[in-house]
Amino acid sequence: MFKSVPIRLTILFNFFSILTMGIVLVLCVQSYYSSKMAFSATETLFNNISKSVKQTLVSFDKKIVDSIEYMQEISGIDEKPVIGKSHPMRVFFTKKILSIGNIYSIYVGQSDGSFYEIINMDLSDDIKTIFNAPKNSSWAIIKIVSGSGIKHTDFVDENFSLIKAVDEETNYTTYERPWYKDAVKSTETVMTTPYKFANLKDMGVTYAKQIPNTNTVLGIDVAISSLTDILEENKFYDETEIYIINTNKALIASTKKHSQHLLDEIYKFGDIKPVAISKVGDTEYLFKKVLINAGFKEPESLAFAIPKDVMTKPYNKILYISYIVTILLLIAIIPLVFASTSVIEKPLKALMRENQLVRDRRFREVTPVKTNIKEYQDLSKSMVDMAHNIESFQLSQQFLFDAFIKIIAEAIDDKSSYTGTHCERVPVLTEMLAVAACESNEGVFADFKLEGEDQWRELHIGSWLHDCGKLVMPEFVIDKSMKLETMNNRIHEIRTRFDVLWRDIEIEAYKLKADGKETLDVDKWVEAEKEQLIDDFKFIAEANSGDVNLTDDDVDRLKVISQREWVRHFDKRIGLSYEEFARLNGQSDVLPAKEKLLDDKPEHIIERIKDETDSFEKSGIKMDIPENLYNNGELYNLTINKGTLNAEERFKINEHIVMTIKMLEKMPFPDHLKNVTEYAVGHHENMIGTGYPRKLSKEDMSIPARIMAVADIYEALTAADRPYKKPNTLSESIRILSCMAKEQKIDEDIFKLFLSSGVYEDYAKLFLREDQIDEVDITEYI
Numbered sequence: 001m002f003k004s005v006p007i008r009l010t011i012l013f014n015f016f017s018i019l020t021m022g023i024v025l026v027l028c029v030q031s032y033y034s035s036k037m038a039f040s041a042t043e044t045l046f047n048n049i050s051k052s053v054k055q056t057l058v059s060f061d062k063k064i065v066d067s068i069e070y071m072q073e074i075s076g077i078d079e080k081p082v083i084g085k086s087h088p089m090r091v092f093f094t095k096k097i098l099s100i101g102n103i104y105s106i107y108v109g110q111s112d113g114s115f116y117e118i119i120n121m122d123l124s125d126d127i128k129t130i131f132n133a134p135k136n137s138s139w140a141i142i143k144i145v146s147g148s149g150i151k152h153t154d155f156v157d158e159n160f161s162l163i164k165a166v167d168e169e170t171n172y173t174t175y176e177r178p179w180y181k182d183a184v185k186s187t188e189t190v191m192t193t194p195y196k197f198a199n200l201k202d203m204g205v206t207y208a209k210q211i212p213n214t215n216t217v218l219g220i221d222v223a224i225s226s227l228t229d230i231l232e233e234n235k236f237y238d239e240t241e242i243y244i245i246n247t248n249k250a251l252i253a254s255t256k257k258h259s260q261h262l263l264d265e266i267y268k269f270g271d272i273k274p275v276a277i278s279k280v281g282d283t284e285y286l287f288k289k290v291l292i293n294a295g296f297k298e299p300e301s302l303a304f305a306i307p308k309d310v311m312t313k314p315y316n317k318i319l320y321i322s323y324i325v326t327i328l329l330l331i332a333i334i335p336l337v338f339a340s341t342s343v344i345e346k347p348l349k350a351l352m353r354e355n356q357l358v359r360d361r362r363f364r365e366v367t368p369v370k371t372n373i374k375e376y377q378d379l380s381k382s383m384v385d386m387a388h389n390i391e392s393f394q395l396s397q398q399f400l401f402d403a404f405i406k407i408i409a410e411a412i413d414d415k416s417s418y419t420g421t422h423c424e425r426v427p428v429l430t431e432m433l434a435v436a437a438c439e440s441n442e443g444v445f446a447d448f449k450l451e452g453e454d455q456w457r458e459l460h461i462g463s464w465l466h467d468c469g470k471l472v473m474p475e476f477v478i479d480k481s482m483k484l485e486t487m488n489n490r491i492h493e494i495r496t497r498f499d500v501l502w503r504d505i506e507i508e509a510y511k512l513k514a515d516g517k518e519t520l521d522v523d524k525w526v527e528a529e530k531e532q533l534i535d536d537f538k539f540i541a542e543a544n545s546g547d548v549n550l551t552d553d554d555v556d557r558l559k560v561i562s563q564r565e566w567v568r569h570f571d572k573r574i575g576l577s578y579e580e581f582a583r584l585n586g587q588s589d590v591l592p593a594k595e596k597l598l599d600d601k602p603e604h605i606i607e608r609i610k611d612e613t614d615s616f617e618k619s620g621i622k623m624d625i626p627e628n629l630y631n632n633g634e635l636y637n638l639t640i641n642k643g644t645l646n647a648e649e650r651f652k653i654n655e656h657i658v659m660t661i662k663m664l665e666k667m668p669f670p671d672h673l674k675n676v677t678e679y680a681v682g683h684h685e686n687m688i689g690t691g692y693p694r695k696l697s698k699e700d701m702s703i704p705a706r707i708m709a710v711a712d713i714y715e716a717l718t719a720a721d722r723p724y725k726k727p728n729t730l731s732e733s734i735r736i737l738s739c740m741a742k743e744q745k746i747d748e749d750i751f752k753l754f755l756s757s758g759v760y761e762d763y764a765k766l767f768l769r770e771d772q773i774d775e776v777d778i779t780e781y782i
Contacts, residue, residue, distance in 0.1 A: 007348055011341045012326050012334065019333070023326050041311060043275050046288040046304045049242065052234045054292040057244075058405055060230065061098045063136050064207045064220050065189045071096065071208060077108060078216035081116040081143035083152050090160070093118040094139060102230065104204060104223040107142075109174035111215035115144040121155070123223065131155075144172060174217075179206035183217040187476070190429060192511075194252050205252070214558055231255045234778030239310045243303040244292075266303045277308060284308040347371035347380075354383055361454070361672070363391035405464045412470045415478070421767075422715060427463035429711040430704075433750065434459055436757035437703060444749050448703050454672035459704050466708060469659030477652050482544045483637045483644045484687055490634065491544050497597055498537045499568050502561045505529045536561045540598070542597050546644035547726075555639050562598030562635050590647030619665070621658055621693040657684055679704050683712040687744040698747065706747040710754060713737065713746065718768050730764050731776045738781045752782050 005013075009413050071077060076088035093106040097120050104127075108115030119140040121127055131140055137155040138363060144151050151170035155163045174180055182190045189209040208219040231242040232255055241262055244252040251263065261280050266289060266380045276287045289303040309316070350369040357365050366387035369380040409423035434456075438443045450456050470478065476487050484490040509526045513519055542548055543558060550558075573584060583603040608629040616623065626648045631637075637646055665675040682705035685691035687698040698706070717736055720727035728736065734755070741751040754760050755778040764773050 007341070007345055011344060012338050015337050016330065016334065019330065022658075023330075025542050026611070027319065027322060027326070030322065033727070035312065035315070037315060043288070043308075045311075046275065046290075049240075049304060050288075050290050050302045052290060053231060053242065053244075056230050056234070057292070060100070060222075061191075061207075064222070067096055068189050068207060068209045068218055070218060071106075072211045074367065077218065078110070078211055078214045080110060080112075080114045081145060083143060083145060087141075087143075089116070089117050090118065090141065100220075102222065104221040106218075106220050109177070109180055109217050109219065110146070111175050112146040113144065113174050114146040115142070115172065115174045117142040136192065144170060144174075173363060179219050180217050183208035183210045183219070184215075187212075227251055228255060237306060237310050239307050241305045243305075245301055245303060262305045262397050266305065285663050286311060323443070330354070345375070345378045345620040347373060351376065351380060351383065354380070354387075358387050358390065361391075361394065363387040363394075385425050401461075405461060408468050408471065409464050412467055415470070415475060422719065423464065423467055425715050425719075426466060426708070426711050427460060427768055428766070429715055429759070430459065430463040430708050432759045432763060433457075433707045433711060433754060433757075434704060436753055436759050437707065437750070440753060440757070444703070445753065450704075458673050458675050459679060460658065461673060462676045462704070463708055463711070465660070465676065466663060466680045466683055466712065467656060467660065468663055468680075469661075471655035472659050473652065473656050477649050479669050480644050480649060481546070483546065483640050483646075484544050484634065485644070486632055489544075491541060494540060494598065494634070495537065497566050498533050501564070501597070502530060503531055504566070505533075536564075540638065546640075546642075550639065550641050558635060558638055562596055564597040565594045566597060568593045568595050598634045598638065600636045604632040604634070604636070606630040606632070616658070619658075619661055621661070622695040623651070623654065623658070654684070654692055657681055661693065675702070675704070678702060679708055682706070683709040685709065685746060691745075698744075703750075707751055710737070710750050713740065714754075714760070714763070718764070718772060720769055720772070727769070727772055729772050729774050730760070730768065731774050734760060734776050734778075734781065755782055 044589050071089075071092070074089070074092065079088055081087055089108070097103045097106055097118065102123070103120060104123055105117050105119040107115065109115045119127070119131075119142065121131070121133055121137050121140050126136065127133070128137065131153070133155050136157055138158040139156050139160070141154040141156065142151060142155075149169055149171070150167050151172060153166045153168075155165070157163055163774060164214040179190075179192050182192055187210075189207055192206045192208070194205055204221050204223040206219050206221050208217050210217050231244070231253060235242065235255060241255050243254045243263060243266060245263075245266070251561075254263075262285065265278055265280050265285070266287060273683070278285060284307070285305050286308050287305050289301050289302070292302045308738060342494065347369050350371075354366050354369060357363070366384050368384055369376060371377060371380070413421060413423050434450060437448055438450055439446075440446075450459065476485070480486075482489050482491065484494070492628050505526055512522045512525075539554075539557065540561065543550060543554065571589050571591065572593075573581065573587070573589055576584075580603070583606070587603075606629045608625070608627065612625065616625070628648055629653075631646055640646055661677065661681050664680055667676075669676050681693070682696060682701050685694065685701060685705075686709075689695045689697040691702075694700075714733060714737060717728045718730070719731040737746065737751055737754075740746045741748040760776070
């Protein structure tokens with residue numbers, strides 16, 4: 001069974017779930033598009049950087065190329081350097097370096113090894129360190145005179161005042177340098193691939209061009225650090241890493257902060273047109289690589305790398321704020337939704353209360369529920385209509401059931417004229433006693449109450465059906481008024497036998513007289529024999545009555561009488577039914593046959609075919625089952641000590657309560673009638689567990705069941721229609737009940753209540769004959 005949950009919580013949960021799912025969906029979509037936006041922003045950012053870098057590089061490249069084209073036309077450009085003498089290009093070179101910016105040096109070299117170079121010492125602090133230059137130096141002027149093997153360096157300030165001069169040996173040969181070789185092979189300005197500058201000991205590129213009609217090459221060095229500065233200027237985020245690489249996967253330049261691992265990852269890609277994502281170490285990076293062709297010797301690409309979370313951080317912050325706002329919104333909505341559900345919950349609970357009234361069958365208390373919700377209004381109206389319809393149907397079914405019960409009771413009573421009103425009177429007396437028990441607040445009845453129509457109806461139905469099993473009881477057993485009675489009173493057969501003996505005595509007397517016997521003696525003999533026959537038959541006839549309690553002497557006399565024989569001249573095997581003939585079990589019949597006056601013959605036994613031991617045990621029935629179904633033996637029945645029923649017939653009579661159990665347990669009584677069977681089948685039990693059919697004790701029986709036992713016995717004692725006894729007077733009945741109470745055959749508390757409440761007398765006035773009602777002193781019993 002599913003666990004129940006209040007509707008308010010259900011609505012709240014469903015609302016919260018749907019809202020949460022919607023919000024989660026929106027946030028997921030927002031997260032998705034935020035990621036897309038982050039990629040798009042990265043794409044835009046990288047495109048902008050690439051454009052900016054390309055424009056800067058192209059502009060820078062153009063400035064240098066234009067400068068070379070311009071400078072090659074200046075007179076004196078090819079003048080060879082002289083130690084101690086200022087070169088005519090000094091001022092012009094320094095101005096050009098300052099105007100272009102990011103230039104490491106400008107120089108000229110001749111084919112004979114002469115070399116003149118001006119280096120910008122202010123380009124970076126590292127340059128001064130590398131050259132071991134004075135801190136206040138702005139320029140380094142290098143001169144190599146052809147064939148000298150000496151590199152002369154003058155460190156000057158911004159006004160070209162000498163600060164320090166250094167001479168050192170060198171094997172630097174101009175015409176062997178890559179820039180010189182490349183320049184003399186072309187008429188255009190060339191740019192070398194990155195290489196390590198001889199003086200700087202760092203990577204850079206050289207722009208060079210041979211001055212027409214000379215062996216002089218004009219060059220401009222751009223250090224990689226200068227390109228790094230350009231890339232650094234175009235960074236949007238500190239975490240951005242930018243690389244310039246050529247098609248040979250050679251690194252031309254990069255931002256100051258760069259990783260070889262990232263560079264290796266970039267090398268794996270071709271041209272990355274859309275932004276790609278890849279994990280390097282523990283960090284996810286966004287990559288892009290584009291071809292820029294900014295004027296380098298070989299086609300170059302600009303590659304970008306930036307941690308993904310740097311680009312997504314602004315969007316994640318928005319998402320985080322959205323999450324917080326959403327959670328706060330949900331928290332704020334919960335009490336509002338919970339409060340609003342009362343509009344749904346209150347009328348629903350009211351409907352549940354009305355439904356409970358229907359379940360309790362309090363149909364007339366069901367009323368419409370006040371609500372503005374149309375569905376609830378319709379449901380309430382339907383419930384009211386349903387309650388009225390169920391009530392009407394239940395009443396019709398109840399009338400039908402009551403009629404059916406009374407028909408059964410009447411059928412039982414009509415079945416036997418001797419118990420014609422028993423099933424009708426027991427319910428009346430039971431309910432009278434139950435009322436008295438409910439009104440008593442003393443002793444065992446202090447907490448006893450039959451509340452509501454259902455509990456009284458249980459008792460009413462149980463008392464009406466207490467003997468319903470008698471429907472299947474044979475009438476000849478129920479109505480057996482004499483010991484020899486079966487379908488008829490067999491005393492007439494025995495009388496006929498006595499008549500035969502009477503006739504035989506008279507015939508024997510004639511024979512004796514014919515043989516010469518004294519007539520007087522014969523007459524005396526005849527008279528004595530006839531008197532004996534008359535006396536014996538009278539004794540048998542009296543013993544046949546259930547009112548006679550036989551003594552042992554009476555039984556012995558019956559046995560003596562039974563031994564007298566009479567002669568049968570007709571075949572006993574003809575004119576019989578199939579079952580009667582079968583009971584003869586193949587006996588032969590030699591005629592004439594002598595038979596006993598009273599006899600217990602084998603054919604008097606009707607065997608029990610069905611063994612009901614197992615079914616009795618399953619139903620908790622503790623009754624000893626006789627071996628035979630019936631025993632119609634004449635002497636066996638006449639020697640019954642009390643009443644008219646033998647053991648088999650007594651069991652058959654008692655078996656009516658077993659049939660009552662079987663019938664009632666098969667009936668699908670609803671819960672409010674679940675005690676009907678218990679009330680109906682306990683009236684033959686007693687307080688000490690020796691009754692039948694289940695040998696229950698007082699503790700096993702409810703008060704209504706014990707009440708019905710008293711009612712059943714009292715009705716039987718006072719009934720004037722029993723075949724086996726005379727009706728008892730009121731005082732006799734009370735005396736018998738008193739003895740039974742002392743012997744714990746009935747509940748003593750109920751017996752005393754029966755007397756003290758006056759129920760015994762009220763019932764007597766309703767149903768007893770006037771000659772039965774006499775004075776009763778109840779103080780003798782209470």
